[in-house]
Amino acid sequence: MRSMWWKYLSIIILIYVVIMGLSTPLKPGITSVSKLNVKAGSMENIQIEGYNTRFADADNRVWLKLNDSYAIRARQVAVADNNRMTATFKFPAETPISAKNAPLTLIIDNEVQGPAIMPSAMFINGTEGKSGDGWKAPIDKIHDLPGIQFPYRNILNETIRNTFFHIPLWFSMFILLVASLWYSVKYLRKQHIKDDIYASCLIRVAVLFGVMGITTGSIWARFTWGTFWTDDIKLNMATVAMLIYVAYIILRSSISDVDRRAKISAGYAIFAFIALVPLVFVIPRLTDSLHPGNGGNPALGGEDMENTLRMVFYPAIIGLTFLGLWFTSLLIRYELLQERLIDDTLNEG
Amino acid sequence: MKNKITPIILTITALFISSSARAEGGVIDFLGSIGKIYSVIAVIVVILLGIGYFLIRLDHKLTKLEKQINNNE
Numbered sequence: 368m369r370s371m372w373w374k375y376l377s378i379i380i381l382i383y384v385v386i387m388g389l390s391t392p393l394k395p396g397i398t399s400v401s402k403l404n405v406k407a408g409s410m411e412n413i414q415i416e417g418y419n420t421r422f423a424d425a426d427n428r429v430w431l432k433l434n435d436s437y438a439i440r441a442r443q444v445a446v447a448d449n450n451r452m453t454a455t456f457k458f459p460a461e462t463p464i465s466a467k468n469a470p471l472t473l474i475i476d477n478e479v480q481g482p483a484i485m486p487s488a489m490f491i492n493g494t495e496g497k498s499g500d501g502w503k504a505p506i507d508k509i510h511d512l513p514g515i516q517f518p519y520r521n522i523l524n525e526t527i528r529n530t531f532f533h534i535p536l537w538f539s540m541f542i543l544l545v546a547s548l549w550y551s552v553k554y555l556r557k558q559h560i561k562d563d564i565y566a567s568c569l570i571r572v573a574v575l576f577g578v579m580g581i582t583t584g585s586i587w588a589r590f591t592w593g594t595f596w597t598d599d600i601k602l603n604m605a606t607v608a609m610l611i612y613v614a615y616i617i618l619r620s621s622i623s624d625v626d627r628r629a630k631i632s633a634g635y636a637i638f639a640f641i642a643l644v645p646l647v648f649v650i651p652r653l654t655d656s657l658h659p660g661n662g663g664n665p666a667l668g669g670e671d672m673e674n675t676l677r678m679v680f681y682p683a684i685i686g687l688t689f690l691g692l693w694f695t696s697l698l699i700r701y702e703l704l705q706e707r708l709i710d711d712t713l714n715e716g
Numbered sequence: 717m718k719n720k721i722t723p724i725i726l727t728i729t730a731l732f733i734s735s736s737a738r739a740e741g742g743v744i745d746f747l748g749s750i751g752k753i754y755s756v757i758a759v760i761v762v763i764l765l766g767i768g769y770f771l772i773r774l775d776h777k778l779t780k781l782e783k784q785i786n787n788n789e
Contacts, residue, residue, distance in 0.1 A: 525753040529759050532756070532759050590747065701774065701777055708781070708785065712788065
């Protein structure tokens with residue numbers, strides 16, 4: 368009996384990922400405000416639309432924050448329904464700092480739901496005043512909604528949950544490819560046909576994961592970036608890397624001699640991996656990309672990930688990697704059986 | 717066996733794509749409704765299809781292997 372625990376573990380983890388990933392609610396968010404540019408000294412009625420909000424269910428306090436020390440509070444809040452309200456702001460005649468299109472952060476604190484925040488909701492123009500009169504509204508006693516919620520992001524909305532399905536596919540694909548590199552090198556050193564079978568099965572499952580990664584990414588792109596395919600650098604470089612590995616599979620099937628096939632494909636696999644690293648990890652960081660974490664900064668730190676997302680994201684990587692290894696082990700067992708069958712026929716003949 | 721199933725899968729995929737292209741407005745609107753939650757479901761379905769494709773391929777390979785073993789005996 369082979370050790371089965373990690374196979375069961377992968378199923379349990381993936382069930383956890385799907386249930387947690389789909390059932391956890393999003394934090395309330397603000398989708399739009401009716402006015403973008405405001406002037407100091409004016410009085411504005413601003414219509415605000417929320418997503419997943421419960422404006423009508425409890426008291427709301429609304430602020431516009433200029434920076435950490437200056438904010439103004441809405442004079443009046445008129446709630447239309449759970450997702451719509453009108454907030455009336457009286458902007459003081461002068462701003463505490465010289466403001467030319469300075470961004471204002473809109474904060475709505477709801478008694479039962481806690482805060483909904485929209486950064487750069489509006490932009491203010493005004494001349495600098497000495498004291499910052501009227502900008503001293505304290506943002507305090509912010510409510511907390513108990514339990515776990517995923518962050519709300521404009522444009523992303525609910526598709527933030529794709530973080531647990533699209534990205535882990537690529538992570539586990541990369542882990543499988545690292546493993547295949549190990550076996551390719553091992554084959555070239557020791558020339559055991561078993562290592563060649565291990566490497567090729569790992570790559571076949573990795574390519575399957577890569578194709579799923581591209582397809583899921585394409586669907587995600589349609590609903591956030593507006594099109595199934597963009598000229599985004601990471602997307603296209605990942606596709607090139609995938610095609611290199613697809614060529615590996617085709618190359619293998621074109622060579623009938625077992626030892627030659629093993630040697631050539633091991634060498635090709637090492638080359639393909641060396642091409643993969645700059646294509647996926649280096650080039651996208653040198654230019655701008657729509658993907659988070661490119662054009663310089665790492666993706667997993669900073670504002671793109673939150674701890675609530677990590678609670679599901681990391682298990683998803685582990686679960687999908689184990690699932691991929693399980694698939695690989697099935698393919699390997701099949702290939703080894705066929706190998707034995709061929710050997711038996713040769714010996715009998 | 718393997719050669720029989722691949723065209724079937726391709727046909728179904730092509731039909732799905734062409735029908736969704738014709739009704740793209742409707743399908744896209746549906747997938748994008750309620751905070752785009754159905755596009756997440758579409759992503760999960762794609763992963764399940766990938767797993768299903770792998771299982772079907774393996775199934776056919778094993779059937780072939782079984783036949784070979786039976787013929788040898």
